[in-house]
Amino acid sequence: MDLDLSPNIQAMFQELILDHYRRPRNKGALPDADRVIPMHNPLCGDEIDLHLKFDGDRVSGVAFTGRGCSISQASASMLTEAVKGKTRAEATALWDRFHAMILGDQEAARDKSLGALRSLSGVSRFPARVRCALLAWDALKQGMKG
Amino acid sequence: MNSLAPRSDFPLLAANPGLHYLDSAATSQKPRSVIDAIVRFYETTNANPHRGAYTLSVQATDAYHNARVRIARFFGVVDPATLIFTRGTTDSINLVAGSYGRSTVRAGDEIVITAMEHHANFVPWQQLALEKKARLRIVELEADGTLELDRFRETLSGRTRIVAFSHVSNALGTVNAVREIAALARAAGAVSVCDGAQSAPHMRVDFPALGVDFYAFSGHKMCGPMGSGGLIGRRDLLEAMPPYQTGGDMIEFVRDSDTTWNVLPHKFEAGTPSAADAVGLAAACDYLDALGMDAVAAHEKTLLRLAYERLAAMDDVTIYGPVPEKRSGALSFTMTDVHPHDLATILDGEGVCIRAGHHCAQPLMRRLGVPATARASFYLYNDEADIEAMVRGMEKARKLFAGAPAPSVGEIAGASAS
Incomplete structure (x- = not known):
């Protein structure tokens, strides 16, 4: 679809992100969650509750509820797919890589281990949207702390 | 219609001919x-x-x-x-x-x-x-x-x-x-x-x-x-x-x-x-x-009426606040399929500056039942071209987000078909 949008805008709102926005994965409460971490962005009113279930050291269940813009919702949706099954250490390492990518680290943006999350790398060109992309991830970081 | 004050009076606007500054309710540009x-x-x-x-x-x-x-x-x-x-x-x-x-x-x-x-x-x-x-x-x-x-x-x-x-x-x-x-x-x-x-x-x-x-x-x-x-x-x-x-x-x-x-x-x-x-x-x-405050008010009212008419004609746009006769030159609205923050980013890419958020009025936003709205506001250096640029950007945003869910506003059936 050619909407004559600027390349940076097209790079941010690419199809994979819009797909996660339209059809968010793992959206809904996790009834037996061990932790529910609320996170909100007071600037734009976006709200996310990240639900985490652990099996020992491993994330056995992850889901989210809330509302917000396409970037915050797609980022939360992708987070749930990326984090499930990971140990706390692995999830924390993923957070580090994702965080670096969103803040503009080109090397992180090329890191294949980030998988589908790399589609969010275009956000780094929009400082006003960085917080949107990190909202669910900030909740994850809290959730990984003991 | 033209702007009331020439853009050339405002160094920032003069240096950025493609900029459509519609956020004067947040802060105005400064004349030379x-x-x-x-x-x-x-x-x-x-x-x-x-x-x-x-x-x-x-x-x-x-x-x-x-x-x-x-x-x-x-x-x-x-x-x-x-x-x-x-x-x-x-x-x-x-x-x-x-x-x-x-x-x-x-x-x-x-x-x-x-x-x-x-x-x-x-x-x-x-x-x-x-x-x-x-x-x-x-x-x-x-x-x-x-x-x-x-x-x-x-x-x-x-x-x-x-x-x-x-x-x-x-x-x-x-x-x-x-x-x-x-x-x-x-x-x-x-x-x-x-x-x-x-x-x-x-x-x-x-x-x-x-x-x-x-x-x-x-x-x-x-x-x-x-x-x-x-x-x-x-x-x-x-x-x-x-x-x-x-x-x-x-x-x-x-x-x-x-x-x-x-x-x-x-x-x-x-x-x-x-x-x-x-x-x-x-x-x-x-x-x-020197411009005259009555002329400033009249100019903004003209722009407001124009913008109000353009947005009111869109099925997927909700305008907040009263009819133009009872308001000044700020227009808050939401689009069914496009979150205000996403709209602001897309408009930014078109050189259009609008505000997206709660406008430092969270108690009001709670009563409106929305976490955020988009807001365009007009001043003496704005003209019809600024509104048309915003409308064009909104049309692009609508097409890009067609079919997206509306997690933050009530869904209006069929409203996104355009």
Whole structure:
């Protein structure tokens, strides 16, 4: 679809992100969650509750509820797919890589281990949207702390 | 239609021909004459006012005083000492709450505000009420985002000490009946505090005719520098009020154990004043008066009507606030499939600057049932092309997001088919 949008805008709102926005994965409460971490962005009113279930050291269940813009919702949706099954250490390492990518680290943006999350790398060109992309991830970081 | 003021008067707009600045309710662009006045002060007149016994300091004092006289005249105020320079509307309202409020409000008293207030005219009163064990009462809005005088009549009583309300809502654009509300406050024995942040830049404001006891405004929204603004108050009230901040310039005699205060306006202006910004704001008043505030208001109304018609014709757009006849030049709206934050980013890519968010009015947003809206606001340098650019950007956003869920607003069936 050619909407004559600027390349940076097209790079941010690419199809994979819009797909996660339209059809968010793992959206809904996790009834037996061990932790529910609320996170909100007071600037734009976006709200996310990240639900985490652990099996020992491993994330056995992850889901989210809330509302917000396409970037915050797609980022939360992708987070749930990326984090499930990971140990706390692995999830924390993923957070580090994702965080670096969103803040503009080109090397992180090329890191294949980030998988589908790399589609969010275009956000780094929009400082006003960085917080949107990190909202669910900030909740994850809290959730990984003991 | 053309803009009222040429873009060439505004260096930032002149340097960016493709920029469509529709966020003047947040801050206005600055004309060359204002920027030049500030530069000229620092290049020719810079010294600390009220301090030195030398010619340059006297010149700085004169420039600062003349700026006060000029700005007071802009608001129809003949006694310039009743215009206190502040950092802006937020500072002005905090001054009234911290000085008049703290010294007069007692436990059991009532402070009345409205549901459309900016946080700057909400939180200071809420906190004052909490501190004094007073009751904060909130006048609710009608369905169209206006205020009914009967709601004030129901709410005000002999216990009311302060009635604080905006002249124009920053989020809805609603223009309130200031004279009538002020009269009701006075009849109840309360003082009225008018938040003029969104009226001073956009319409003729005659402080004596408004009948309010206090009027707060921001310089940066009316072509003046950031960090400038003022509080206009009734002289008898200002004289009876204790200082808000203490320090240099605001004192008369400082003895070891006590201090007496300087006269108005200095009693409320502790520390070295921002004289250059006062001079810049006076230049902004010159600029606006040369155009004519009635012409400014008429120009914005024309743009508002045009934008309102274009957006009202879109099935997937919800406009918040009253019809154009009852509002000033700010237009809040949401699109069914496009979150305001996403819309702002896409419009940014088209060179269109709009605000997205809660507009520092979370209590209002809760009542509207939305976490955020998009807001376009108009000023004297805007023209039809700015609105058309926004409309084109909205059409692109609609196509990009077609079929997206609407997690934050109610779904309207079929509304995204375009």
